[in-house]
Amino acid sequence: MLKVGITGGIGSGKTTVCKVFETLGIPVFYADAVAKQLMVTDLILMDGVKSTFGQESYFENGILNNKHIAGIVFNNQLELDKLNALVHPAVFRAFDKWALAIPSSVPYTLKEAALLFESGSYKMCDKNILVTAPLTLKISRVMQRDAVSAEQVQARIDKQFTDQQKAKMADYFIDNTENTSVILQVLDLHQQFLNQ
Numbered sequence: 001m002l003k004v005g006i007t008g009g010i011g012s013g014k015t016t017v018c019k020v021f022e023t024l025g026i027p028v029f030y031a032d033a034v035a036k037q038l039m040v041t042d043l044i045l046m047d048g049v050k051s052t053f054g055q056e057s058y059f060e061n062g063i064l065n066n067k068h069i070a071g072i073v074f075n076n077q078l079e080l081d082k083l084n085a086l087v088h089p090a091v092f093r094a095f096d097k098w099a100l101a102i103p104s105s106v107p108y109t110l111k112e113a114a115l116l117f118e119s120g121s122y123k124m125c126d127k128n129i130l131v132t133a134p135l136t137l138k139i140s141r142v143m144q145r146d147a148v149s150a151e152q153v154q155a156r157i158d159k160q161f162t163d164q165q166k167a168k169m170a171d172y173f174i175d176n177t178e179n180t181s182v183i184l185q186v187l188d189l190h191q192q193f194l195n196q
């Protein structure tokens with residue numbers, strides 16, 4: 001079965017685009033959501049996070065202290081590398097398990113990940129899609145969605161490959177500047193994947 005990776009910079013709208021594919025019956029593995037879940041359920045990963053970033057990485061009720069970790073990793077590349085080295089192997093394992101449970105009648109699957117190219121996981125996909133949007137639009141979307149400052153969004157953008165770098169590794173592109181064209185672009189790609 002065809003495995004398609006889908007990524008895009010913060011606020012590009014990759015999750016929103018994946019919801020459109022889901023309406024066509026395509027199963028989507030949301031790597032970032034799974035990573036978040038593993039951060040509070042995978043005991044080995046949690047131990048690694050606590051010993052690397054301190055006990056304060058979790059509140060007493062077990063909830064992840066996102067602000068604490070984000071404050072460390074998005075200001076220091078070495079610390080971010082440590083977090084990624086803890087999280088990515090756990091997500092790869094979860095994806096393999098998920099893919100095994102997909103029925104063979106499904107024409108293709110999608111793997112949505114913010115760091116598809118950065119983590120190297122695009123190599124495990126047959127084709128990869130890059131969702132793009134103008135930088136100012138991406139920043140304003142995330143500021144609105146997460147109630148964060150432009151500087152905080154920019155700090156994450158700085159930790160991801162640029163769209164130019166990602167474009168070299170992508171096979172397909174979706175321009176998510178406005179809603180209507182996105183649906184048509186998804187339908188077009190869907191048809192191409194069904195014909196492969």
Ligand SMILES: CC(C)(COP(=O)(O)OP(=O)(O)OC[C@H]1O[C@@H](n2cnc3c(N)ncnc32)[C@H](O)[C@@H]1O)[C@@H](O)C(=O)NCCC(=O)NCCS
Pocket residue numbers: 009010011031032035036039065066067069070073080083084087114115156159160
């Ligand atoms: C660092 C954490 C605590 C920050 O939490 P917070 O709620 O502020 O952000 P959230 O998880 O919603 O991420 C929002 C966006 O930030 C960007 N981002 C998140 N983690 C990373 C990273 N390691 N490198 C680059 N960008 C990142 C992505 O575009 C992501 O979609 C959180 O992202 C986390 O637990 N990360 C570990 C899990 C992980 O690596 N996920 C995969 C990458 S998104």
Ligand SMILES: Nc1ncnc2c1ncn2[C@@H]1O[C@H](COP(=O)(O)OP(=O)(O)OP(=O)(O)O)[C@@H](O)[C@H]1O
Pocket residue numbers: 008009010011012013014015016017032114141142145176177178179182
């Ligand atoms: N075409 C669009 N028109 C209007 N709003 C949009 C569009 N695409 C995405 N958005 C909004 O922009 C915000 C960011 O979109 P989304 O969460 O899908 O991006 P993302 O690429 O998954 O971001 P992140 O990397 O932060 O997870 C969301 O609030 C979403 O509802």
